[in-house]
Amino acid sequence: MSAEDRALSAQEEIEVLRRQLLEAQKLTAIGELLGTTTHEFNNVLMTILNYARLGIRHKDEPTRDKAFEKILAASQRAAKITSSVLGMARNRSDSLEPTDVAAIIEETLVLLEREMMKYRISIEKQIGEVPPALACGNQIQQVLLNLLINARQAMLQGGRLLIKLEHDTSANTVDLVVRDSGTGIPPEKLRKIFDPFFTTKPGPDESGRGGTGLGLSACKSIIEAHRGRIRVESTVGKGTAFTIKLPVATKDSPKEISAPTTIPAISTSVATTTGEQSASS
Ligand SMILES: Nc1ncnc2c1ncn2[C@@H]1O[C@H](COP(=O)(O)OP(=O)(O)OP(=O)(O)O)[C@@H](O)[C@H]1O
Numbered sequence: 001m002s003a004e005d006r007a008l009s010a011q012e013e014i015e016v017l018r019r020q021l022l023e024a025q026k027l028t029a030i031g032e033l034l035g036t037t038t039h040e041f042n043n044v045l046m047t048i049l050n051y052a053r054l055g056i057r058h059k060d061e062p063t064r065d066k067a068f069e070k071i072l073a074a075s076q077r078a079a080k081i082t083s084s085v086l087g088m089a090r091n092r093s094d095s096l097e098p099t100d101v102a103a104i105i106e107e108t109l110v111l112l113e114r115e116m117m118k119y120r121i122s123i124e125k126q127i128g129e130v131p132p133a134l135a136c137g138n139q140i141q142q143v144l145l146n147l148l149i150n151a152r153q154a155m156l157q158g159g160r161l162l163i164k165l166e167h168d169t170s171a172n173t174v175d176l177v178v179r180d181s182g183t184g185i186p187p188e189k190l191r192k193i194f195d196p197f198f199t200t201k202p203g204p205d206e207s208g209r210g211g212t213g214l215g216l217s218a219c220k221s222i223i224e225a226h227r228g229r230i231r232v233e234s235t236v237g238k239g240t241a242f243t244i245k246l247p248v249a250t251k252d253s254p255k256e257i258s259a260p261t262t263i264p265a266i267s268t269s270v271a272t273t274t275g276e277q278s279a280s281s
């Protein structure tokens with residue numbers, strides 16, 4: 001085997017390992033989503049059960065009315081939860097299609113809003129009018145879940161979460177910003193956060209999340225395969241903001257690109273993706 005052949009097969013092997021890494025993070029994300037969904041659904045079911053029992057026990061009209069109202073509200077929430085899971089199934093193919101990012105935000109928040117409440121995190125949404133992005137909905141939801149869970153884990157004493165969606169008309173991109181008021185990231189760590197296996201978490205937290213260090217490296221691979229950008233700004237003690245820029249779907253956009261076909265090289269240097277740390281950090 002020539003040196004050139006050997007180099008090629010090593011390169012191929014790295015490529016295979018990168019794909020496997022991305023696949024592993026995808027499975028973790030699906031597992032987390034399934035856990036959250038089941039948990040949320042169970043909560044709703046408990047509410048329905050308890051109010052149905054109350055309605056049967058108490059024959060008076062006001063109590064029964066109240067029970068029916070609670071059952072109705074809980075059932076509506078249950079329907080939202082299932083439709084958010086079905087929403088993921090809608091764009092199951094790994095192809096890039098015109099995608100409504102605002103709908104993905106809503107579907108993801110339905111699953112996480114109770115968890116955020118439990119950790120005393122308030123959620124502010126600034127959702128502007130944006131055109132469809134050229135994206136794979138499932139993968140964007142995976143990215144958003146990773147960012148939201150990271151944000152939640154950075155705000156152990158509670159805090160504020162801002163989710164912003166806007167159209168950058170000059171770059172013609174759909175921009176998604178996830179900003180938290182958490183711990184922030186010191187500069188020496190900031191340049192490593194997109195590296196696979198870089199983590200500062202000792203292991204899964206009480207909600208069973210976190211600690212492999214694959215979340216952000218998967219986000220970066222996914223966004224780069226979308227020909228988008230991911231950027232971070234952070235100030236220690238103030239918080240962190242991730243910005244994702246996705247290309248707008250246009251008439252001429254290629255319809256059937258599989259995403260991500262090749263997983264971009266893992267950068268260890270301070271790339272543009274890890275840049276822009278705040279001066280005051
Ligand atoms: N919003 C944030 N605020 C503060 N630190 C963050 C934030 N997001 C990421 N980090 C830092 O970047 C590291 C890497 O994040 P990443 O999501 O890749 O892995 P992880 O959360 O540790 O584990 P997992 O693979 O389960 O997501 C985290 O361990 C944390 O130190």
Ligand SMILES: [Mg+2]
Pocket residue numbers: 146149150210211215216
């Ligand atoms: Mg993470």
